[in-house]
Amino acid sequence: MxxxxxxxxxxxxxxxxxxxxxxxxxxxxxxxxxxxxxxxxxxxxxxxxxxxxxxxxxxxxxxxxxxxxxxxxxxSINVTEMFRDPDFFKSFRTKVIPLLRELPEIRIWHAGCSTGEEAFSMAILLEEEGLYDRSKIYATDMNERVLEQAGKGILPLNRMQSYTKNYLQSGGSQAFSEYYTTDYQFAYLNPSLLKNITFFQHNLVTDGSFNEFHVIMCRNVMIYFNSELQESVNQLFYDSLSKGGFLGVGNKETLRTMDYSEKYSEFDCREKIYKKL
Structure with a gap:
Protein backbone atom coordinates (compact mmCIF):
# COMPACT_ATOMS: atom_id res chain seq x y z
CA MET A 1 0.00 0.00 0.00
CA SER A 76 -10.84 31.72 -20.39
CA ILE A 77 -8.29 34.32 -21.50
CA ASN A 78 -10.04 37.66 -21.91
CA VAL A 79 -7.18 40.16 -21.94
CA THR A 80 -7.36 42.33 -25.05
CA GLU A 81 -7.28 45.88 -26.38
CA MET A 82 -7.61 47.68 -29.70
CA PHE A 83 -4.43 47.74 -31.80
CA ARG A 84 -2.63 45.85 -29.07
CA ASP A 85 1.11 45.79 -29.84
CA PRO A 86 0.84 48.63 -32.41
CA ASP A 87 4.01 47.59 -34.26
CA PHE A 88 2.32 44.31 -35.18
CA PHE A 89 -0.55 46.14 -36.87
CA LYS A 90 1.88 48.56 -38.52
CA SER A 91 3.75 45.61 -40.02
CA PHE A 92 0.49 44.01 -41.13
CA ARG A 93 -0.59 47.27 -42.78
CA THR A 94 2.67 47.86 -44.64
CA LYS A 95 3.75 44.30 -45.50
CA VAL A 96 0.72 41.99 -45.58
CA ILE A 97 -1.97 44.32 -46.94
CA PRO A 98 -0.19 44.84 -50.31
CA LEU A 99 -0.36 41.07 -50.91
CA LEU A 100 -4.00 40.83 -49.83
CA ARG A 101 -4.95 43.48 -52.41
CA GLU A 102 -4.53 40.85 -55.12
CA LEU A 103 -7.39 38.72 -53.72
CA PRO A 104 -11.01 39.08 -54.90
CA GLU A 105 -12.20 38.14 -51.40
CA ILE A 106 -10.32 38.20 -48.08
CA ARG A 107 -11.21 35.79 -45.25
CA ILE A 108 -9.70 36.42 -41.82
CA TRP A 109 -10.09 34.34 -38.66
CA HIS A 110 -9.49 35.88 -35.24
CA ALA A 111 -9.24 32.85 -32.94
CA GLY A 112 -9.69 33.52 -29.23
CA CYS A 113 -11.17 36.95 -29.98
CA SER A 114 -12.42 37.67 -26.43
CA THR A 115 -14.54 40.86 -26.45
CA GLY A 116 -13.62 41.65 -30.07
CA GLU A 117 -11.15 44.52 -29.85
CA GLU A 118 -8.64 42.90 -32.20
CA ALA A 119 -11.33 42.12 -34.78
CA PHE A 120 -12.57 45.72 -34.55
CA SER A 121 -8.99 46.91 -35.09
CA MET A 122 -8.68 44.76 -38.20
CA ALA A 123 -11.97 46.12 -39.55
CA ILE A 124 -10.69 49.70 -39.17
CA LEU A 125 -7.37 48.84 -40.81
CA LEU A 126 -9.07 47.15 -43.77
CA GLU A 127 -11.51 50.07 -44.12
CA GLU A 128 -8.65 52.55 -44.30
CA GLU A 129 -6.88 50.41 -46.89
CA GLY A 130 -10.01 50.16 -49.04
CA LEU A 131 -10.38 46.40 -48.58
CA TYR A 132 -13.15 46.04 -46.02
CA ASP A 133 -16.02 45.72 -48.51
CA ARG A 134 -14.49 42.50 -49.87
CA SER A 135 -13.39 41.12 -46.52
CA LYS A 136 -15.05 38.72 -44.08
CA ILE A 137 -13.83 38.56 -40.49
CA TYR A 138 -14.69 35.48 -38.45
CA ALA A 139 -14.11 36.14 -34.75
CA THR A 140 -14.41 33.15 -32.43
CA ASP A 141 -14.05 32.36 -28.76
CA MET A 142 -15.11 29.52 -26.46
CA ASN A 143 -16.74 31.94 -24.01
CA GLU A 144 -20.32 32.82 -24.95
CA ARG A 145 -20.45 35.72 -22.48
CA VAL A 146 -17.59 37.64 -24.09
CA LEU A 147 -18.96 36.90 -27.59
CA GLU A 148 -22.30 38.42 -26.64
CA GLN A 149 -20.48 41.54 -25.46
CA ALA A 150 -18.32 41.66 -28.60
CA GLY A 151 -21.33 41.53 -30.91
CA LYS A 152 -22.65 44.79 -29.47
CA GLY A 153 -19.57 46.79 -30.47
CA ILE A 154 -19.62 48.73 -27.21
CA LEU A 155 -16.38 49.71 -25.47
CA PRO A 156 -15.59 51.41 -22.13
CA LEU A 157 -15.13 55.11 -22.73
CA ASN A 158 -12.22 55.25 -20.29
CA ARG A 159 -10.18 52.96 -22.59
CA MET A 160 -10.51 55.09 -25.72
CA GLN A 161 -7.59 57.40 -24.99
CA SER A 162 -5.27 54.40 -24.72
CA TYR A 163 -6.79 52.85 -27.85
CA THR A 164 -6.31 56.10 -29.76
CA LYS A 165 -2.61 56.09 -28.85
CA ASN A 166 -2.28 52.48 -30.07
CA TYR A 167 -4.13 53.32 -33.28
CA LEU A 168 -1.83 56.23 -34.12
CA GLN A 169 1.29 54.18 -33.33
CA SER A 170 0.00 51.40 -35.61
CA GLY A 171 -0.04 53.73 -38.63
CA GLY A 172 -3.61 54.99 -38.41
CA SER A 173 -4.01 58.27 -40.24
CA GLN A 174 -7.62 59.31 -39.51
CA ALA A 175 -9.20 60.85 -36.45
CA PHE A 176 -9.86 57.73 -34.37
CA SER A 177 -12.97 59.37 -32.87
CA GLU A 178 -14.64 59.18 -36.30
CA TYR A 179 -15.10 55.44 -35.78
CA TYR A 180 -17.41 55.69 -32.76
CA THR A 181 -19.95 57.79 -30.90
CA THR A 182 -20.06 58.22 -27.13
CA ASP A 183 -22.20 58.90 -24.14
CA TYR A 184 -20.98 59.55 -20.60
CA GLN A 185 -19.89 55.91 -20.09
CA PHE A 186 -19.40 54.01 -23.36
CA ALA A 187 -18.10 54.27 -26.91
CA TYR A 188 -20.32 52.77 -29.61
CA LEU A 189 -18.56 51.59 -32.76
CA ASN A 190 -20.06 52.66 -36.07
CA PRO A 191 -22.39 49.92 -37.39
CA SER A 192 -20.48 49.98 -40.70
CA LEU A 193 -17.47 48.48 -38.88
CA LEU A 194 -19.50 45.53 -37.62
CA LYS A 195 -21.19 44.60 -40.89
CA ASN A 196 -18.52 42.13 -42.06
CA ILE A 197 -17.62 40.61 -38.68
CA THR A 198 -19.24 37.33 -37.62
CA PHE A 199 -18.87 36.39 -33.95
CA PHE A 200 -19.54 32.79 -32.93
CA GLN A 201 -18.46 30.13 -30.49
CA HIS A 202 -15.54 27.86 -31.39
CA ASN A 203 -13.37 25.86 -29.01
CA LEU A 204 -9.76 25.41 -30.12
CA VAL A 205 -9.45 22.33 -27.89
CA THR A 206 -12.31 20.34 -29.39
CA ASP A 207 -13.59 21.96 -32.62
CA GLY A 208 -12.23 21.59 -36.13
CA SER A 209 -11.70 23.76 -39.18
CA PHE A 210 -14.73 25.56 -40.62
CA ASN A 211 -13.33 27.45 -43.65
CA GLU A 212 -10.20 28.27 -45.61
CA PHE A 213 -8.61 31.57 -44.59
CA HIS A 214 -6.10 33.99 -46.01
CA VAL A 215 -5.18 35.26 -42.55
CA ILE A 216 -5.44 33.67 -39.10
CA MET A 217 -4.80 35.72 -35.97
CA CYS A 218 -4.28 33.91 -32.66
CA ARG A 219 -2.19 36.22 -30.53
CA ASN A 220 -1.34 35.65 -26.86
CA VAL A 221 -3.63 32.62 -26.59
CA MET A 222 -1.37 29.59 -27.06
CA ILE A 223 0.94 30.68 -24.22
CA TYR A 224 -1.79 29.28 -21.95
CA PHE A 225 -1.70 25.84 -23.67
CA ASN A 226 0.68 22.98 -22.98
CA SER A 227 2.96 21.80 -25.80
CA GLU A 228 0.63 18.98 -26.88
CA LEU A 229 -2.34 21.32 -27.27
CA GLN A 230 -0.17 23.91 -29.04
CA GLU A 231 0.76 21.27 -31.61
CA SER A 232 -2.89 20.33 -32.10
CA VAL A 233 -3.99 23.95 -32.55
CA ASN A 234 -1.13 24.62 -34.97
CA GLN A 235 -2.31 21.67 -37.07
CA LEU A 236 -5.80 23.17 -37.08
CA PHE A 237 -4.45 26.53 -38.24
CA TYR A 238 -2.22 24.96 -40.90
CA ASP A 239 -5.17 22.97 -42.29
CA SER A 240 -7.32 26.13 -42.25
CA LEU A 241 -4.89 28.44 -44.07
CA SER A 242 -4.87 28.83 -47.82
CA LYS A 243 -1.59 28.41 -49.69
CA GLY A 244 0.48 31.53 -49.01
CA GLY A 245 -1.81 32.50 -46.13
CA PHE A 246 -0.60 34.40 -43.08
CA LEU A 247 -0.54 33.37 -39.43
CA GLY A 248 -0.07 36.02 -36.73
CA VAL A 249 0.83 34.93 -33.19
CA GLY A 250 1.70 36.80 -30.00
CA ASN A 251 5.05 38.37 -29.21
CA LYS A 252 5.81 35.65 -26.63
CA GLU A 253 4.87 32.85 -29.02
CA THR A 254 6.86 31.18 -31.78
CA LEU A 255 6.69 28.32 -34.29
CA ARG A 256 10.45 27.74 -34.20
CA THR A 257 10.32 24.89 -31.70
CA MET A 258 7.35 23.15 -33.34
CA ASP A 259 6.99 20.74 -36.23
CA TYR A 260 5.27 23.49 -38.22
CA SER A 261 8.26 25.83 -38.37
CA GLU A 262 9.37 24.19 -41.62
CA LYS A 263 5.95 24.70 -43.18
CA TYR A 264 6.05 28.49 -42.87
CA SER A 265 8.46 31.26 -43.79
CA GLU A 266 9.13 33.93 -41.18
CA PHE A 267 7.47 36.78 -43.05
CA ASP A 268 8.16 39.22 -40.21
CA CYS A 269 10.32 37.57 -37.56
CA ARG A 270 10.11 40.49 -35.10
CA GLU A 271 6.32 40.80 -35.18
CA LYS A 272 5.69 37.03 -35.39
CA ILE A 273 3.92 36.96 -38.75
CA TYR A 274 4.37 33.69 -40.65
CA LYS A 275 3.54 32.83 -44.27
CA LYS A 276 2.39 29.33 -45.22
CA LEU A 277 4.71 27.76 -47.79
Missing part, protein backbone atom coordinates in the same frame (compact mmCIF):
# COMPACT_ATOMS: atom_id res chain seq x y z
CA UNK A 2 1.34 3.44 -1.01
CA UNK A 3 2.32 5.93 1.68
CA UNK A 4 0.01 8.93 2.19
CA UNK A 5 0.09 11.50 -0.63
CA UNK A 6 2.26 14.56 -0.19
CA UNK A 7 0.63 18.00 -0.09
CA UNK A 8 1.77 18.71 -3.66
CA UNK A 9 0.46 15.38 -4.96
CA UNK A 10 -2.86 15.93 -3.19
CA UNK A 11 -3.23 19.39 -4.76
CA UNK A 12 -2.47 18.01 -8.24
CA UNK A 13 -5.03 15.25 -7.77
CA UNK A 14 -7.64 17.75 -6.60
CA UNK A 15 -7.04 19.92 -9.67
CA UNK A 16 -7.27 16.86 -11.96
CA UNK A 17 -10.61 15.94 -10.40
CA UNK A 18 -11.88 19.53 -10.60
CA UNK A 19 -11.05 19.80 -14.30
CA UNK A 20 -12.71 16.42 -14.89
CA UNK A 21 -15.83 17.64 -13.09
CA UNK A 22 -15.88 20.84 -15.17
CA UNK A 23 -15.56 18.77 -18.34
CA UNK A 24 -18.30 16.30 -17.35
CA UNK A 25 -20.70 19.09 -16.37
CA UNK A 26 -19.99 21.62 -19.14
CA UNK A 27 -18.15 19.85 -21.97
CA UNK A 28 -15.24 22.31 -21.73
CA UNK A 29 -11.86 20.60 -21.44
CA UNK A 30 -9.07 22.55 -19.70
CA UNK A 31 -6.79 19.58 -19.03
CA UNK A 32 -4.26 20.71 -21.65
CA UNK A 33 -4.06 24.30 -20.45
CA UNK A 34 -0.85 25.31 -18.68
CA UNK A 35 -1.25 24.02 -15.14
CA UNK A 36 0.44 27.08 -13.58
CA UNK A 37 -2.13 29.37 -15.21
CA UNK A 38 -5.06 27.15 -14.16
CA UNK A 39 -3.76 27.00 -10.59
CA UNK A 40 -3.55 30.81 -10.35
CA UNK A 41 -7.14 31.13 -11.47
CA UNK A 42 -8.30 28.42 -9.06
CA UNK A 43 -6.53 30.16 -6.16
CA UNK A 44 -8.19 33.44 -7.10
CA UNK A 45 -11.65 31.83 -7.22
CA UNK A 46 -11.05 30.19 -3.82
CA UNK A 47 -10.33 33.64 -2.37
CA UNK A 48 -13.31 35.30 -4.06
CA UNK A 49 -15.84 32.63 -3.08
CA UNK A 50 -14.17 31.78 0.26
CA UNK A 51 -14.01 28.08 -0.51
CA UNK A 52 -11.76 26.14 1.86
CA UNK A 53 -10.30 23.61 -0.60
CA UNK A 54 -10.22 22.64 -4.27
CA UNK A 55 -12.36 19.64 -3.30
CA UNK A 56 -14.91 22.11 -2.01
CA UNK A 57 -14.95 23.66 -5.50
CA UNK A 58 -15.72 20.25 -7.01
CA UNK A 59 -18.81 20.06 -4.84
CA UNK A 60 -19.86 23.53 -6.00
CA UNK A 61 -19.36 22.54 -9.67
CA UNK A 62 -21.65 19.55 -9.15
CA UNK A 63 -24.35 21.15 -7.02
CA UNK A 64 -24.25 24.98 -7.25
CA UNK A 65 -26.02 26.26 -10.34
CA UNK A 66 -23.89 28.88 -12.09
CA UNK A 67 -20.58 28.06 -10.41
CA UNK A 68 -19.19 26.13 -13.38
CA UNK A 69 -19.87 29.19 -15.59
CA UNK A 70 -17.75 31.24 -13.19
CA UNK A 71 -14.88 28.78 -13.55
CA UNK A 72 -15.14 28.67 -17.34
CA UNK A 73 -14.95 32.46 -17.36
CA UNK A 74 -11.97 32.33 -14.98
CA UNK A 75 -10.11 29.83 -17.16
Missing amino acids: KDQLSQEEREELEIDLLLQAVYRVSGFDFNQYMRSSIKRRIDNRIRLDRVRTVSGMIEKVLYDKGFVEKLISDF
